[in-house]
Amino acid sequence: MATFTPTADVVAEAVQAGYFPPRHTVEITDVTQLAPGVVRLAFHDPYIAAHAKPAQFVNLYTKDPMRLMPRPFGVSEIDGDEVSVIFAVVGEGTAEFARYQAGDTVDVLGPLGNPFKTKNPAHYLLVAGGLGVPPLVRAAQHLAADERSRTTAVVGYRDVRFADDVFARYADRTVSIDNAHGNVVTLLDRLEADGGLTVDGGLTVDGLETVILSCGPLPMMKAVAEWAAKRSLACQLSMEQRMGCGFGTCVLCTVDTVDGRLKVCADGPVFTREQLGWGE
Amino acid sequence: MATFTPTADVVAEAVQAGYFPPRHTVEITDVTQLAPGVVRLAFHDPYIAAHAKPAQFVNLYTKDPMRLMPRPFGVSEIDGDEVSVIFAVVGEGTAEFARYQAGDTVDVLGPLGNPFKTKNPAHYLLVAGGLGVPPLVRAAQHLAADERSRTTAVVGYRDVRFADDVFARYADRTVSIDNAHGNVVTLLDRLEADGGLTVDGGLTVDGLETVILSCGPLPMMKAVAEWAAKRSLACQLSMEQRMGCGFGTCVLCTVDTVDGRLKVCADGPVFTREQLGWGE
Amino acid sequence: MSEAKHINLYEDHEWKHPTIVAGVPWKNPVGTASGTFQYAAVRWFYDVSQLGAVCTKGASPVPWEGNPSPRTAEGPGSNLNAVGLQNPGIDHYLATDLPQLKEAGAMVIANVAGHSDDEYAEVVAKLADSPADMLEINVSCPNVSHGGMSVGTDPVALGKLITRLRAMTDKPMIVKLTPNVTDITVPARAAVEAGADALSMINTLLGMRIDIRTGEPVIAHVTGGVSGPAVLPVGLAAVYRVRTALPEVPIIGIGGIDTGEKALEYLYAGANAVEVGAAALFDPVAPLRVARELDDLLDERPELAAKLAAGRTWR
Amino acid sequence: MSEAKHINLYEDHEWKHPTIVAGVPWKNPVGTASGTFQYAAVRWFYDVSQLGAVCTKGASPVPWEGNPSPRTAEGPGSNLNAVGLQNPGIDHYLATDLPQLKEAGAMVIANVAGHSDDEYAEVVAKLADSPADMLEINVSCPNVSHGGMSVGTDPVALGKLITRLRAMTDKPMIVKLTPNVTDITVPARAAVEAGADALSMINTLLGMRIDIRTGEPVIAHVTGGVSGPAVLPVGLAAVYRVRTALPEVPIIGIGGIDTGEKALEYLYAGANAVEVGAAALFDPVAPLRVARELDDLLDERPELAAKLAAGRTWR
Numbered sequence A, B: 001m002a003t004f005t006p007t008a009d010v011v012a013e014a015v016q017a018g019y020f021p022p023r024h025t026v027e028i029t030d031v032t033q034l035a036p037g038v039v040r041l042a043f044h045d046p047y048i049a050a051h052a053k054p055a056q057f058v059n060l061y062t063k064d065p066m067r068l069m070p071r072p073f074g075v076s077e078i079d080g081d082e083v084s085v086i087f088a089v090v091g092e093g094t095a096e097f098a099r100y101q102a103g104d105t106v107d108v109l110g111p112l113g114n115p116f117k118t119k120n121p122a123h124y125l126l127v128a129g130g131l132g133v134p135p136l137v138r139a140a141q142h143l144a145a146d147e148r149s150r151t152t153a154v155v156g157y158r159d160v161r162f163a164d165d166v167f168a169r170y171a172d173r174t175v176s177i178d179n180a181h182g183n184v185v186t187l188l189d190r191l192e193a194d195g196g197l198t199v200d201g202g203l204t205v206d207g208l209e210t211v212i213l214s215c216g217p218l219p220m221m222k223a224v225a226e227w228a229a230k231r232s233l234a235c236q237l238s239m240e241q242r243m244g245c246g247f248g249t250c251v252l253c254t255v256d257t258v259d260g261r262l263k264v265c266a267d268g269p270v271f272t273r274e275q276l277g278w279g280e
Numbered sequence C, D: 001m002s003e004a005k006h007i008n009l010y011e012d013h014e015w016k017h018p019t020i021v022a023g024v025p026w027k028n029p030v031g032t033a034s035g036t037f038q039y040a041a042v043r044w045f046y047d048v049s050q051l052g053a054v055c056t057k058g059a060s061p062v063p064w065e066g067n068p069s070p071r072t073a074e075g076p077g078s079n080l081n082a083v084g085l086q087n088p089g090i091d092h093y094l095a096t097d098l099p100q101l102k103e104a105g106a107m108v109i110a111n112v113a114g115h116s117d118d119e120y121a122e123v124v125a126k127l128a129d130s131p132a133d134m135l136e137i138n139v140s141c142p143n144v145s146h147g148g149m150s151v152g153t154d155p156v157a158l159g160k161l162i163t164r165l166r167a168m169t170d171k172p173m174i175v176k177l178t179p180n181v182t183d184i185t186v187p188a189r190a191a192v193e194a195g196a197d198a199l200s201m202i203n204t205l206l207g208m209r210i211d212i213r214t215g216e217p218v219i220a221h222v223t224g225g226v227s228g229p230a231v232l233p234v235g236l237a238a239v240y241r242v243r244t245a246l247p248e249v250p251i252i253g254i255g256g257i258d259t260g261e262k263a264l265e266y267l268y269a270g271a272n273a274v275e276v277g278a279a280a281l282f283d284p285v286a287p288l289r290v291a292r293e294l295d296d297l298l299d300e301r302p303e304l305a306a307k308l309a310a311g312r313t314w315r
Ligand SMILES: Cc1cc2nc3c(=O)[nH]c(=O)nc-3n(C[C@H](O)[C@H](O)[C@H](O)COP(=O)(O)OP(=O)(O)OC[C@H]3O[C@@H](n4cnc5c(N)ncnc54)[C@H](O)[C@@H]3O)c2cc1C
Pocket: A057, A069, A070, A071, A072, A073, A074, A075, A085, A086, A087, A088, A089, A090, A091, A092, A093, A094, A095, A131, A134, A135, A239, A240, A241, A242, A243, A269, D073, D074
């Protein structure tokens, strides 16, 4: 069969010339189980490594031709030319990815979506629940390079605390909880009551306003948005939705906002609590 | 996903107890290109090796879940526990098989179909065309073990003569032709005219009647059947048809016979020229 | 194939989750689909009494020779077939397949084919006194009484046919619907109003392939019926929509089932049971494997299992 | 996505095999299918002027918000979608997408959606004086004038609608048929008799999936439209049957095309051109890749290529 799928050479050339790379094949550099059913997968991709900002995601594609749809995953960490994602094994696609080994290949498209807005100096309160962790790890990593901002990671896990160490590497402060002990909102409440939410005790750090960046299950994000609204804190939420393309062509991934139904992939995945009309 | 596809252990156990093996996975022992686009593939399968008779075939299945249908191939040779087939790369399924390497696995079901009838001592004239070669190689191999019968292989190739050596190993005499020089029927005519068709010169060998076993493209087999009919020779023809199952359950593989539409897989693949109503 | 007993890889299993279809108990909710099962061909592979039911190839009043070959082509994730209902006729069926299957302990659904109302009636008359457990009327056959269109596409003609057949026997009667209609709930309703005890769906979708080496259709009959994994979403939607339109009628879900998970989707869509078709061509033991997988999946779903066991459905 | 020019992996190709659809020349026989192409989303990936045509998302008189999410599910070899025709409306289309596409040099087919005959007419009226090269009327939208059923399933209603739209513009008018009918040649004939210049087919098949973790439909709207490789045989049969029934009408084949080979099958089935849909969701450059593959395959088929170039078809 004649095929014109761009080869690695062509992709490299195009990327070097500053073009956005099409779907292409990359080499996997690491597959590690972080906790039962939670896997870190890293791959070599100079373009994505150079460009992926917090909350941007990549589409991975299975090798099974019966499963054609993209599997979107938030970029969780970048190390040189290596990009990593962390995912839960929930279905056949993620099960396939979990079976991969270093040296295998995978098809990827990205980076996709719009990042958290982190340009302004602030105290960024990173509130992550479950598999909402990856984009916030990337946010912590990104902000660690910013002298002017501070970060506190507040993380809720189901059972195993699989990302505390990586958060600790980047965030100024990391607190976490697991399902047996409560959820992120109970943790936020407790920390606030104890005066232990930030290193400075209150909601500001070094005089910096607190801005919440959050990602996690829908009910959690709604609760976080309400928590933020009560305290009049800015709150950016990274949403998930089943996707058809991931790059804005199919309108299959909408979320209801005050401005109507917007695409999670191309208008989001980050929306403010005001856009979502949450906590008002 | 729970799965109950029989494991190698279970298959081995069942087979040892004398049962017919279901679809199962075997290890490939050899993949060799015999000619451009013609491949020999061998796999380890004690049951099929012990049971496959000339013209019986095996279903191979691709690993691509988009291509679910069986690919039937005549068994061409048996060596100990090793079974081999010879196939032409004509589509995506055979292209996939051609990419396999020793040590890979493939799913197989068989042996299927009914063999050439070769119990009676005779001079078996094996007339093969193109990819009709494999079952006749197996016939030659099978008959080589029979002291009472004689065999002459008459083979027509498209271009490269890829099986003369293996025929020569088993048949008493091997003659072949390629497209540039004519076809098997012109070859049969020429040999007959020259008195060179058999070692004895005529149509009988050591007083044995000649029985034709043939496999090849449809027009060739029809011509062979006519050639046989003119000489009142018994003629068994191994037919091909697109198949749905290969084991008699779907009635998708019929051939028109004087007894109506019969299944190539379960009633054939071997039919007599009388059954097919050819050469009358 | 040399003579050998079947393998019985699965024979010691105690089925945990039965179902009831139109009053008839099945030991598990998985049967074979018509045209993809021949006792003579699969008896080597497993014990047919272990299936919920065995639905046999459509039987017509006299032997039919079917369509010329090639009769099949491959689609992406599917099979195309144009058998043209070749079968040796009802008398042969009553003399061989049916007694063999009953002897082997199978729960038998006899699938009925006809090219006219009279032909259907002739077959049903012969089955009325037979040991068949249920009848399945395949109304997708091209029908001369209806200008060559299948009676399954015309609700009025369908109602008339089923009313006639209904009066001929007390055997539970399943009507098998074609998906090649504008709105499947219309023939579904017509069949039930005419007395069908249950519905099964879907039969195959109309499709074709072309051989790009020749530019001609692969199948001699040109078009064929598409079945296999690719049709799963279409079958599920058919079952769900008919279940919604007709909350009480027993439904057998068919189309694209090759795992217990997919069978389970049909049960959640509102089916009482399922039939496995094309998958059994690619792996002879598929129906039994699906049954085993489903039996375990139902362990974790006691509410669904209880409903099925009581002859009710999820929706 | 950061601002960047498109890659133009393919920009230097000289197209060898053009086609003509309803009098309109296409530089190659491959277009995009409606709803699977947004200029803003794909312009990074290739030069849209290189396609035979670009068919845009259905435009309605006013913005439509579409269905709630989730709107999509995966089938075996397929995608299910229930967008519900969300779009920003015809005025937005005329102000942004259309001029951008014409500016980029694309041959544009404007796809038209409506929930009633009046709505279709309103959109066609606005497109009549636009730079759109062709119109494609999507008659699969649920239609209030027809009790919620799509007008594409009722040949009388369809004829009435197309007659009305036909009188409003001289632009070549394609009617896009739904496969969810008993006999697709019936609406095909109705559309042509009412003045359609060409037909395109197929739109999506009705399907659904259920999440076995919850027992509930994956898609909020419950059912969705099935497209992608799995539907290939159904699309081919539709084109072949309509070609046989209507030897002269230009046909655009759609459904399951993701390679040049599959596009070629449609041409052999009798299509003048094709559109690539779901494949473009999984790989943005798919339409252009298919066009390139087909262009080479046609080199080896001069007879077919000559027919297409002359506005004729294989059958
Ligand atoms: C922007 C975005 C970022 C994401 N980031 C992460 C992440 O960092 N880590 C992580 O574990 N998961 C993440 N997800 C969810 C992840 O995409 C799904 O868990 C994954 O696609 C499931 O694939 P599967 O084949 O195993 O599941 P299946 O259920 O077999 O998949 C079937 C189809 O449903 C889709 N699907 C299933 N679940 C989801 C879901 N929750 N969200 C979106 N699509 C779904 C699949 O993509 C596929 O198209 C993200 C989702 C989005 C939209």
